[in-house]
Amino acid sequence: FMITVGDPFAAIGRNNQTYWLMLLVRSEVIIQWKQIYYTAAAIEVSLTIAGVYLHFRLAILLLKHKILHLNFMIIGMNVYGVMLIGSLAHLVTILYETRIIELPSLGYEPVPTLAIVRQISYGFVNGILMASCALVPNINCAIMFRLMLNHNKRRHARLTNKIKRHPDDEYSLSLRVQLKENIWSMQKIEFGVYALTAALAFNLLFVFLPVFFLTTPDQYELLQCFTCAGNLSFALTITTTAPILEMTVAIHKGNVPRILVRLIGRE
Numbered sequence: 413f414m415i416t417v418g419d420p421f422a423a424i425g426r427n428n429q430t431y432w433l434m435l436l437v438r439s440e441v442i443i444q445w446k447q448i449y450y451t452a453a454a455i456e457v458s459l460t461i462a463g464v465y466l467h468f469r470l471a472i473l474l475l476k477h478k479i480l481h482l483n484f485m486i487i488g489m490n491v492y493g494v495m496l497i498g499s500l501a502h503l504v505t506i507l508y509e510t511r512i513i514e515l516p517s518l519g520y521e522p523v524p525t526l527a528i529v530r531q532i533s534y535g536f537v538n539g540i541l542m543a544s545c546a547l548v549p550n551i552n553c554a555i556m557f558r559l560m561l562n563h564n565k566r567r568h569a570r571l572t573n574k575i576k577r578h579p580d581d582e583y584s585l586s587l588r589v590q591l592k593e594n595i596w597s598m599q600k601i602e603f604g605v606y607a608l609t610a611a612l613a614f615n616l617l618f619v620f621l622p623v624f625f626l627t628t629p630d631q632y633e634l635l636q637c638f639t640c641a642g643n644l645s646f647a648l649t650i651t652t653t654a655p656i657l658e659m660t661v662a663i664h665k666g667n668v669p670r671i672l673v674r675l676i677g678r679e
Contacts, residue, residue, distance in 0.1 A: 424632065427627040427628075428623065428626060428627055428628075428629070428631065428632050428635055436505065436509060436523070436527055436639070437449065437453075437509045437636050437639050437640050437643070438509075438632075438636050439509050439510055439511060439636070440511070441632055441633050441636060442633055442636050442637070443633065444633065445633070445637055448637075449636075449637070449640055450510065452640050452641070452644050453506055453509070453510055453640070455644060455647075456506070456643055456644045456647040457503060457506060457647075459644075459647040459648055459650065459651045460499045460500070460502070460503055460647045460650060460651075461503075462651050463496070463499065463647065463650035463651035463653075463654060464496055464499070464500065464650075466651065466654035467492055467496060467650070467653075467654055470654055471485075471489060471492075479600065481593060481594075481597045484597050484598075484601065488601065492653075495650060496650065497529065498529055498530045499530075499646070499647065499650055501526040501527075501529040501530050502526070502530050502643065504522070504526055505523060505526045505527060505530065508523050547613055547616060550609045550612050550613065551609060551613070553605075553609070554605055554606055554609040557598070557602070557605050558602075560598070561595065561598045561599070561602065564591050564594045564595050564598065565595055567591055568588060568591040568592060568595060571587065571588050571591070572588060604653070607653070608649075608653060611649040611652075611653070612649070614645065615642055615645045615646045615649060616642075617642075618638055618639070618641050618642025618645055619639070619642050622634075622635055622638040622639075623635070626638070
C-alpha cells in the first residue's frame with residue numbers, strides 16, 4: 413500500500429478527512445476549549461477507574477451468590493471484559509492525547525496499537541463500515557435475545573400444559589427444569605441487554621455523526637470536542653452499567669430498592 417504522506421495519522425485532508433477513525437483526540441488543535449478538554453479527560457479517567465472497580469466487585473458478588481447460570485456469567489464477563497480492556501487501553505492513550513507523554517504525533521507506537529484495542533471494544537475496526545459493524549449486530553443481538561426469551565417461554569408453557577402440548581413432544585422433567593432456569597436467568601439480565609445496546613448506539617453517535625456535518629477547516633477543533641464527548645460518554649456507560657448488576661444482586665437477595673417498589677409495586 414502506497415501512502416503519499418509521511419505521517420498518515422497526522423495528515424488532515426479535505427472536509428476534515430483523516431486516515432484514522434475519530435477516537436483519538438488531537439489535543440494540539442484544541443485552543444479555545446483546552447481547559448474543558450482537560451477537565452473532561454480527568455472525569456473520563458475517574459469514571460473508567462471507578463467502572464473497572466465496580467464491575468470487578470459486582471462480578472465477584474454474582475459468582476458468590478450464584479445469581480445467574482454459569483454460562484450466562486461467562487458470556488457477560490466476556491462482553492464486559494472486552495469493554496473494560498478497551499477502556500484501560502484508552503487510559504494509556506490519554507497520556508499521549510494530553511501530551512503528558514510527548515510524541516511527534518499520534519501515529520507513533522504504542523498509540524495505534526492501543527487505539528485498535530479500543531476500536532475492537534466498540535465492536536468495529538473500519539470507520540466507513542462502523543454503522544453496519546457495530547450498530548446492526550448490537551441491535552440484532554438484543555432482538556435475538558428477546559426472541560429466544562419468548563421461545564423459551566412458549567416451549568416451557570407447551571411442555572407443562574397437557575392440552576397444548578404437541579403430540580410429538582416428549583415430556584422431559586429435565587428439559588422443563590432447564591427451560592425454567594433459562595427463563596429465570598434471561599429475565600434477570602433482560603433490562604441490562606437493552607440498556608447496554610441503547611447506550612452503545614448513543615455513544616456511536618458521537619463518533620460517526622460529527623464527521624458528516626463538521627467539514628470545514630475551522631470546525632476541526634469542534635470535531636475534536638465531539639470525539640472527547642464520545643469518549644466521556646463511553647466511560648460513563650461503563651460506570652453506570654454497574655448499578656444494573658448491583659440491582660440484580662439486591663433483587664435476588666430480596667432487598668428490592670425502594671425506587672423499584674414505588675415504580676412497579678411490592679408484588
